[in-house]
Amino acid sequence: MKPVEQILSRSVRPRPSRSTERRIVSLRRSGDYRRCLKELAAAGIKPVKSSKALRLICCHAEKKRRWGALHKHPRIAYIEKDAKVSAHGLSASGAKRKSGRVRAACPAKAPWNVCRVQSPPLWPRSRGRGVRVAILDTGIAAHPDLTIAGGTNTIVPGGSYADDNGHGTHVAGIAAATGRGRILGNAPRAALYAVKALDRRGEGYISDIVQGIDWCIAHGIRVINMSFGMPGDSQALRAALRRARRKGIILVASAGNDGRASGGLDVPARYPETIAVAATTRRNRVASFSSRGKGIDIAAPGVNILSTYLNGTYARMSGTSMSAPHVAGGAVLLRGVSPGLKAGAAAARLRKYALRIPGGRSAVGSGLLQVAPAATGLGIRKRASRKSC
Incomplete structure (x- = not known):
């Protein structure tokens, strides 16, 4: 059998065309990964993407070619099409100021939804200062109510992580709006990072x-x-999530917007490494569009x-896209109270203290997010008992 690097370099195309598609190749060994990159470079081919940690190489390939020899090669872990994901937000509408009293339990500038998940009661103990949260999305736009600590653009290396769609900026505000302008997010002092991996569509x-x-x-x-x-x-996405979880990162994902007929959750929410989030209405009922299925956490x-x-x-938007950053912001607050809190323990607390609401586990999981109750007992040091003589 020919070396895997030779077969790969002869199978890929140097640039995209109407007849090509992107494919992800996973190598079993680091040595094979390095040799493949070297062979591709010698052939004048630059991979679309590569991941040393996961031994992944993404290249252009002819759609009609099945790569049979590569699929059967013992040095190949798997090959998959570089599929596309889509944002889980529905159309945006302009935000009109609503008149009316602000309830005493809801601080000024805190929207009803932030108060509904009980983030403000935890703010005297934690507003998320210094806890790094990344919005993996369409980017984040400059805004009076957002402080962006940094970020990256994975679509165009070295490019701007500014938002050219609006979705990422909306999600970021729910998680971490500062209140300097009009609204407060769930974790107003979080260290907010923009990871632009979705395009303007x-x-x-x-x-x-x-x-x-x-x-x-x-980072x-x-x-x-x-x-x-x-x-x-996607085996590649699952491998990346597993690695992130092993590193202690709390992973939050929206369930999807396919409603009762969804037949299950979208990926990555379907994977157990994530906290899968469904959407509710102002009446604490599952939203009609929220995907149903096994695996919803909250x-x-x-x-x-x-x-x-x-x-x-x-702007006002709907979708499970808007639900997930409430949980992400809540997770930031919990880690602000207890920096050493494990990812699994954080998820367990959020589920345990959720408010039970109608709908069932396949629709709302453990129930409605309740952030402050989830912090019960966190960050409290027990005093050592003194022995009497």
């Missing part, structure tokens, strides 16, 4: 998502929000949610 390749997760691991991100998904499966508001948007404006 709200779509992104799995390889771009994987690279974004790799970046988060390398000490503690919580990742993923308000996107796809109905299929629910949060996702209908007509006010948040930050492009050009310094505000």
Whole structure:
């Protein structure tokens, strides 16, 4: 059998065309990964993406060629099409100021949805200061109510991580709006990072998502929000999530917007490494569009949610995309109270203290997110008992 690097270099194409597609190749050994990259470079072929940690190489391939020899090669772990995910947000509408009293239990500038999940009662103890949260999305736009600590663009290496869609900026505000302008997010003092892996249409390749997760691991991100998904499966994405979880990152994902007929959750929410989030209405009922199925962990508001948007404006959007950052922001607050809190323990607390609401586990999981109760007993040091003489 020919060396895997030779077969791969003869199978790929140097540039995209109408007849090509992107494919992800996973090598079993690091040595084979390095030799493949060297062979491709010698042939004048630059991979679309590569991941040293996961031994992944993404290249262009002719759609009609099945790569039979590569699929059967013992040095190949798997090969998959570089599929696309889509943002889980529905259309945005302009935000009109609503008159009326602000309830005493809801602080000024805190929208109803932030108060509904009980984030403000925890703010005297933690507003998330210093806890790094990444919004893996369409980017984040400059906004009076957002402080962006940094970020990256995995679509165009070295490119801007500014938002050219609006979805990522809206999600970011729900998680971490500062209140300097009009609204407060769930974790107003979080260290907010923009990882632009979705384009202006709200779509992104799995390889771009994987690279974004790799970046988060390398830059000490503690919580990742993923308000996107796809109905299929991806071994590459699952491998990236497993690695992130082993590094202690809390992974939050939106369930999907396919309603009762969804037949299950989208990926990555379907994977057990994530906290899968469904959407609820202002009446604490599951939203009609929220996907149902096995694996939902928790629910949060996702209908007509006010948040930050492009050009310094505000907008209302719906979708499980809007629900997930409530949980991400809540996870930031918990780690602000207890920095050493394990990812699994954080997820367990969020589920345990959720408010039981109608719908059943396949629709709302453990119930409605309740952040402050989930912090019960966290960050409290027990005093050593004194022995009497």
